[in-house]
């Protein structure tokens with residue numbers, strides 16, 4: 001999901017920081033109309049500015065996305081996803097907020113360059129932003145296998161890939177991801193870098209299959225999106241959604257698994273980087 005996405009003229013924050021900034025903005029406004037001291041008002045203004053400035057500054061100081069990625073993001077934001085679902089063109093309600101976006105895309109690109117990965121697996125492609133971002137960093141003989149369950153969005157992504165010189169490095173598997181993982185494992189495939197970003201309730205299954213079925217290459221890495229899920233895993237458990245509970249459990253299982261080491265980066269909605277420990 002991108003940090004906040006303009007819907008009509010309204011932005012919906014979908015990361016802990018975005019939500020924090022929106023809440024702080026409300027508190028600052030409440031304080032202006034309440035009888036609080038100038039000192040408290042000033043302190044609140046400073047706190048708000050400190051938080052609200054982070055995302056725009058990251059955008060400004062990070063290498064700009066390619067024209068193909070910018071066009072893909074624009075096309076995604078213009079698509080009437082709710083209508084597509086009510087017309088039964090998509091099998092589930094998709095939304096533009098699912099797209100990872102500039103900062104995360106550039107981060108994934110950097111990981112591909114840093115690891116020298118050649119074989120990449122993406123679990124959960126949507127309109128293809130992260131798949132194309134990673135493909136841009138691959139050598140000519142590198143490839144991305146991208147799993148997507150929804151045929152409509154898979155075709156949407158494939159059309160976007162045709163607009164990029166790197167699109168031919170991506171092959172799309174349209175099926176439930178667990179089925180595709182089984183097929184890839186049976187074919188003896190293994191991947192240097194895996195990006196998990198599909199059904200949060202299946203994250204544990206993806207993780208276990210990657211490790212148990214040899215899908216993760218010996219020195220491979222797994223990157224997992226939304227591991228902060230809008231703050232839900234560390235907020236009071238009784239307020240968690242089904243996905244929040246699934247992510248809380250996933251994070252716990254990864255933290256307890258002696259086969260791996262990991263770091264949860266507070267990038268956007270949380271990005272965990274996992275490495276298998278080779279004994």
Ligand SMILES: C[S@@+](CC[C@H](N)C(=O)[O-])C[C@H]1O[C@@H](n2cnc3c(N)ncnc32)[C@H](O)[C@@H]1O
Nearest residue numbers: 098099100124126129130148149176177198199
């Ligand atoms: C958050 S989006 C992926 C965003 C994408 N990685 C990006 O950065 O733009 C999640 C996608 O996973 C797909 N998905 C959900 N459950 C799936 C499953 N069981 N198998 C395959 N794809 C699934 C959804 O249809 C959706 O397109």
